[in-house]
Amino acid sequence: MPVWKVRGGNELSGSARVQGAKNAVLPILAASLVGGGVFRLRNCPRLKDVDASIEILRHLGCAVEREEDAITVNSAGMRDNHIPHALMLKMRSSVMYMGAILARTGEVRLSTPGGCELGSRPIDLHLKALETMGAEVRDAGAEVVCRAPGGRLRGAHVNLDFPSVGATENVMLAACAAEGETVLTNAAREPEIVDLQRCLISAGAEISGAGTPEIHIGAFRPRPETEHRIVPDRIEAATLLCAAASAGGDIELRDLAPAHIDTVCACLRDMGCRIVCGADTVRLRTPKRLRAGRPVITKPYPGFPTDAQALLMAACLRAEGTAVFVENIFESRYRHADELRRLGADIRVEGRVAMVTGVHRLTGAPLTAWDLRGGAALVAAGLAAEGETQVFDAGHIERGYDDLAGKLRSLGADVVREE
Numbered sequence: 211m212p213v214w215k216v217r218g219g220n221e222l223s224g225s226a227r228v229q230g231a232k233n234a235v236l237p238i239l240a241a242s243l244v245g246g247g248v249f250r251l252r253n254c255p256r257l258k259d260v261d262a263s264i265e266i267l268r269h270l271g272c273a274v275e276r277e278e279d280a281i282t283v284n285s286a287g288m289r290d291n292h293i294p295h296a297l298m299l300k301m302r303s304s305v306m307y308m309g310a311i312l313a314r315t316g317e318v319r320l321s322t323p324g325g326c327e328l329g330s331r332p333i334d335l336h337l338k339a340l341e342t343m344g345a346e347v348r349d350a351g352a353e354v355v356c357r358a359p360g361g362r363l364r365g366a367h368v369n370l371d372f373p374s375v376g377a378t379e380n381v382m383l384a385a386c387a388a389e390g391e392t393v394l395t396n397a398a399r400e401p402e403i404v405d406l407q408r409c410l411i412s413a414g415a416e417i418s419g420a421g422t423p424e425i426h427i428g429a430f431r432p433r434p435e436t437e438h439r440i441v442p443d444r445i446e447a448a449t450l451l452c453a454a455a456s457a458g459g460d461i462e463l464r465d466l467a468p469a470h471i472d473t474v475c476a477c478l479r480d481m482g483c484r485i486v487c488g489a490d491t492v493r494l495r496t497p498k499r500l501r502a503g504r505p506v507i508t509k510p511y512p513g514f515p516t517d518a519q520a521l522l523m524a525a526c527l528r529a530e531g532t533a534v535f536v537e538n539i540f541e542s543r544y545r546h547a548d549e550l551r552r553l554g555a556d557i558r559v560e561g562r563v564a565m566v567t568g569v570h571r572l573t574g575a576p577l578t579a580w581d582l583r584g585g586a587a588l589v590a591a592g593l594a595a596e597g598e599t600q601v602f603d604a605g606h607i608e609r610g611y612d613d614l615a616g617k618l619r620s621l622g623a624d625v626v627r628e629e
């Protein structure tokens with residue numbers, strides 16, 4: 211696993227382009243299986259998770275070409291419906307292939323995704339939703355097998371006990387091939403769900419309501435070719451803004467949807483940052499010293515995103531006062547706090563609550579990345595620490611960020627990646 215070496219002290223300045231969204235391109239790559247045609251995707255980020263998805267699609271028999279930011283998938287040749295453990299291990303969000311493979315072949319076998327640093331990551335909501343649509347589910351512990359009796363699921367009213375992003379996506383994909391209309395209530399409302407709907411409509415699906423708690427999926431008449439440009443990555447945008455808040459400076463992001471990070475910008479303004487939003491740009495300037503803002507309470511979209519919790523925490527480490535975080539989405543998402551304390555941060559964690567009291571100085575230290583966003587938070591904190599911070603196991607960061615080290619260097623940070 212690579213090590214990232216961060217030397218703190220440089221303010222960030224300049225402009226950077228935001229990548230295509232990891233959490234949109236992943237379900238859309240799965241969606242390419244449903245209709246059996248060709249998907250031509252643009253604005254695709256270069257990520258380890260995208261590489262893993264391409265490996266899964268090729269394993270299933272699809273032809274996949276990648277050139278720059280474009281990925282072309284031809285799923286006509288799909289001949290398998292089983293995702294082996296080795297491929298599931300590479301990316302736990304492969305669970306979203308369940309709905310797509312079920313829609314295409316009527317049966318899917320996949321090794322159950324393991325838990326991760328964020329907690330057990332169950333898939334009960336996914337399985338319950340598919341059973342409501344008529345799927346026969348055999349959850350044999352290490353492997354899950356879902357079958358559609360007679361090869362087709364039936365449209366149904368599916369209500370999610372929790373607005374799970376992945377379960378929403380699985381229902382949208384499975385429902386494309388179901389007999390009759392599916393109405394999904396208490397659906398997740400994330401912008402990546404809206405992007406998946408846009409892509410499915412281009413592919414020939416009758417689908418509406420994404421972005422609201424109620425999504426309707428009707429008939430699907432697959433078009434031979436589908437073109438789609440991936441929505442900008444709101445979490446990468448939040449990451450870059452929090453890194454600039456942590457280091458100090460004046461940066462502009464471009465090619466993003468400012469409305470998608472309203473809650474993050476509101477918290478940063480609360481902390482004293484000046485933020486100006488254009489149509490597809492956001493400019494952030496930091497004050498002499500940040501101050502702790504309002505409590506940060508993570509919620510399903512449009513609430514504050516859990517994926518930005520660690521990043522905003524990094525920006526709070528030297529802010530005046532005490533910042534309060536409440537993590538409501540994942541059962542354990544504070545692993546980064548242990549690491550940030552090694553820099554001299556004052557963080558107390560009690561269950562879902564973390565209290566961050568600003569200190570005057572942070573001192574670089576060797577740290578370990580435990581997960582994707584926590585790892586990025588260690589880098590953001592290292593920008594504000596005196597001396598060198600080494601982030602070990604930085605491969606976690608590379609799962610979800612397209613050359614984040616290079617992007618930070620282009621903004622003036624001293625960040626070097628070493629194998």
Ligand code: EPZ
Nearest residue numbers: 233303331332333334335336374375376517539540541582
């Ligand atoms: C998606 O994960 C994202 N991943 C996550 O981003 C993001 O943190 C999460 O949504 C919440 O916004 C992708 O889109 C690839 P959930 P997902 O189902 O779909 C529980 C990142 O850093 N749950 O909305 O797995 C679950 O344990 C990643 O980019 C069940 O209990 O999230 C969690 O506590 C991390 N049973 C909560 O719901 C289920 O069947 C939210 O999970 C499913 C989920």
